[in-house]
Amino acid sequence: xxxxxxxCYRIGDIDRSVAFYxxxxxxxxxxxxxxxxxxxxxxxxPGDGDxxxxxxxxxxxxxxxxTGYNHIALTVQGLDxxxxxxxxKASSPRSRRTRCARAARGSASSGTPTGTGSS
Numbered sequence: 001x002x003x004x005x006x007x008c009y010r011i012g013d014i015d016r017s018v019a020f021y022x023x024x025x026x027x028x029x030x031x032x033x034x035x036x037x038x039x040x041x042x043x044x045x046p047g048d049g050d051x052x053x054x055x056x057x058x059x060x061x062x063x064x065x066x067t068g069y070n071h072i073a074l075t076v077q078g079l080d081x082x083x084x085x086x087x088x089k090a091s092s093p094r095s096r097r098t099r100c101a102r103a104a105r106g107s108a109s110s111g112t113p114t115g116t117g118s119s
Contacts, residue, residue, distance in 0.1 A: 002076045005049075005051075006050055006053050007053070008040075008052075008053040009052075009053075009055070010055050010056075010057060010060070011054045011055065012056070012061040013061070014039065014041060018043070018054070021043050021052060021054075026043040026045055026052060027045070027046060029042045029043060030042050038057045039058075040056075041053070041056070
């Protein structure tokens, strides 16, 4: 059974975005700089994991409709079988295997059903 790891949105104002999600009940868990390019802010609901990743790219204050969404990350059993199944349904997912702190897991991302989105 797939498990949602997190979803990611690109944001233009860290403080404003964090305040918005905190008003919805999310907690800020940590901030992770990505070199001099960006900062990822991880948030989650009490009692749950970090399900929301907000990415602030330095120097970008706004996005056009459709360019602010980044990706959804899932944990699945049998990544190769899942990718083959998606490919047979006219989707072209990009596979990326990642290593998590607790165990080695596989992840795949596809921005749109045709696999043309960015992640």
